[in-house]
Amino acid sequence: MATTETMTLNMGPQHPSTHGVLRLVLELDGEVITKITPHIGYLHRGVEKLSEHRTYHQILPLTDRLDYLAPMSNNLGYILAVEKLMAVEVPERAETIRVIMTELTRLESHLVWIACHALDIGAMTVFIYAFREREAIMETYELISGARMTSNFFRVGGLSQDVPDEFVRKVSDFIDSMPGYLDQYEGLLTTNPIWLKRTIGNGVISAEDAIDFGITGPALRGSGVDWDLRRDNSYSGYEKYQFKVPVGENCDTFDRYKVRLIEMREACKIVRQGLDRLKPGPVLADNPQVCYPPKENVYNSIEGLIHHFKIASEGFPAPEGEVYQGVEAPKGELGFYIVSDGGNKPQRLRIRPPSFVNLQAIEKMAKGAMIADLVAVIGTLDIVLGEIDR
Amino acid sequence: MGVENPLGENIITTSLDALVNWSRKSSIWPMTFGLACCAIEMMATGASHNDLDRFGIIFRASPRQSDCIIIAGTVTKKMLPVIKTVYEQMPEPKWVIAMGACACSGGIFDTYSVVQGIDEALPVDVYIPGCPPRPEALLFGLMKLQDKIMKDKNSFGSAIGLGERIASAA
Numbered sequence: 001m002a003t004t005e006t007m008t009l010n011m012g013p014q015h016p017s018t019h020g021v022l023r024l025v026l027e028l029d030g031e032v033i034t035k036i037t038p039h040i041g042y043l044h045r046g047v048e049k050l051s052e053h054r055t056y057h058q059i060l061p062l063t064d065r066l067d068y069l070a071p072m073s074n075n076l077g078y079i080l081a082v083e084k085l086m087a088v089e090v091p092e093r094a095e096t097i098r099v100i101m102t103e104l105t106r107l108e109s110h111l112v113w114i115a116c117h118a119l120d121i122g123a124m125t126v127f128i129y130a131f132r133e134r135e136a137i138m139e140t141y142e143l144i145s146g147a148r149m150t151s152n153f154f155r156v157g158g159l160s161q162d163v164p165d166e167f168v169r170k171v172s173d174f175i176d177s178m179p180g181y182l183d184q185y186e187g188l189l190t191t192n193p194i195w196l197k198r199t200i201g202n203g204v205i206s207a208e209d210a211i212d213f214g215i216t217g218p219a220l221r222g223s224g225v226d227w228d229l230r231r232d233n234s235y236s237g238y239e240k241y242q243f244k245v246p247v248g249e250n251c252d253t254f255d256r257y258k259v260r261l262i263e264m265r266e267a268c269k270i271v272r273q274g275l276d277r278l279k280p281g282p283v284l285a286d287n288p289q290v291c292y293p294p295k296e297n298v299y300n301s302i303e304g305l306i307h308h309f310k311i312a313s314e315g316f317p318a319p320e321g322e323v324y325q326g327v328e329a330p331k332g333e334l335g336f337y338i339v340s341d342g343g344n345k346p347q348r349l350r351i352r353p354p355s356f357v358n359l360q361a362i363e364k365m366a367k368g369a370m371i372a373d374l375v376a377v378i379g380t381l382d383i384v385l386g387e388i389d390r
Numbered sequence: 391m392g393v394e395n396p397l398g399e400n401i402i403t404t405s406l407d408a409l410v411n412w413s414r415k416s417s418i419w420p421m422t423f424g425l426a427c428c429a430i431e432m433m434a435t436g437a438s439h440n441d442l443d444r445f446g447i448i449f450r451a452s453p454r455q456s457d458c459i460i461i462a463g464t465v466t467k468k469m470l471p472v473i474k475t476v477y478e479q480m481p482e483p484k485w486v487i488a489m490g491a492c493a494c495s496g497g498i499f500d501t502y503s504v505v506q507g508i509d510e511a512l513p514v515d516v517y518i519p520g521c522p523p524r525p526e527a528l529l530f531g532l533m534k535l536q537d538k539i540m541k542d543k544n545s546f547g548s549a550i551g552l553g554e555r556i557a558s559a560a
Contacts, residue, residue, distance in 0.1 A: 043426055050498075149522055
């Protein structure tokens with residue numbers, strides 16, 4: 001009498017398609033997955049604990065390294081939370097540049113997503129194409145902040161500096177050519193029979209389940225839920241921009257792929273509107289309590305130097321209280337929850353990373369599927385371990 | 391002109407060590423092992439714009455087929471045993487590159503969970519500073535590793551079982 005038993009398989013943390021250091025313990029019945037247990041924490045760097053020992057300005061570089069595919073979105077979420085706590089008004093030019101940069105960041109994050117997702121499923125050309133476009137966005141980052149990835153460009157009350165003159169032309173050229181590049185990806189994937197077979201009907205999660213799991217971002221919209229924080233809980237002046245929020249119908253990997261592609265096209269339109277809106281003006285609020293002084297003052301006057309030194313070393317005291325600010329990061333709702341006890345450091349900083357919440361649905365989405373389909377599910381969830389483990 | 395070619399035009403002479411070192415440095419196969427932010431720049435280095443393939447550098451997904459491991463990102467205490475296991479699975483000769491501030495020294499993450507530099511556990515050949523290092527910096531580091539490989543002594547002898555390979559200090 002033959003007996004059957006399930007097999008336990010360890011996938012990761014060293015695995016080329018777990019997008020970093022995710023570890024999944026799978027229970028297999030043949031090649032069919034019966035149970036998935038994610039093990040996380042292989043990239044736990046203690047960011048939230050570190051933040052309790054940093055002044056509000058000093059925390060900003062840590063947020064770059066959470067979701068390292070979308071550093072500016074993280075910066076924006078954190079900065080908006082601090083500005084809410086301090087009740088700082090941001091000049092319009094700074095707000096517009098923030099929107100332009102976060103939408104370019106969305107493009108960048110989605111480019112890496114499509115590159116890795118397609119590479120995992122076996123379409124290597126898309127990886128080569130998408131990294132070509134990513135390089136242009138990295139050059140824009142470098143132009144304005146000096147760093148390619150970890151930009152650390154925003155400041156409480158505005159920006160660290162104004163953008164150089166060639167910024168508008170460079171960004172404009174890029175978003176003019178981007179829709180053509182997107183057509184190239186679509187030409188490689190959207191009608192590709194292998195791609196369709198691997199993605200249609202894969203990783204299905206219903207709208208109710210998606211809401212119950214707390215999924216946000218393109219993964220939620222792919223399940224047909226029309227929810228986008230940029231429109232529904234607007235911040236940083238997004239209410240002034242015209243853009244469509246794409247939603248899917250079939251709740252599967254292919255719909256999430258289409259939603260992200262349309263989002264990339266919409267991001268180009270938002271950037272174009274932002275460039276049209278860009279007027280000369282200050283990029284930092286006139287709020288000496290909180291903001292750094294202009295660099296000319298720091299170098300040329302003793303008052304400016306003392307002011308800079310005080311803000312850089314001591315920071316600023318925040319009023320007692322707690323704030324939460326969520327932003328629509330490329331992967332979903334990224335929230336920063338700050339509890340202040342009146343000091344110059346947060347008493348507690350809690351980060352709500354979208355990937356962490358989205359990852360919980362992995363068992364729901366991939367149970368009963370084959371291992372190869374699990375790889376597609378990991379790709380479509382678009383997780384980043386830096387923000388899951390923090 | 392002044393140089394005689396007693397063996398003819400199509401024959402060059404070299405030492406066996408130089409031949410082995412040259413072939414090793416011209417086909418460094420690193421592990422596909424991204425840990426954190428630096429891994430994205432490592433991918434960018436391997437992708438279209440910078441193109442590692444022209445150096446003969448091809449990422450391999452299995453440690454059994456690799457001779458170089460690029461520690462690209464923050465090493466946590468939970469991750470360290472995994473990295474050690476992967477390193478031990480790689481066949482000799484093998485080289486280690488510490489890419490980025492975290493792998494070199496722990497970087498800005500001086501916390502309870504982060505290993506303060508991979509050199510606490512593995513013998514690092516090349517340190518690449520930066521947070522994260524630019525693709526050009528990684529390319530420079532890899533070229534430094536190639537220089538180092540070229541200076542190895544007794545590469546041929548150790549390959550056929552005669553003595554040990556003597557790695558150069560720099």
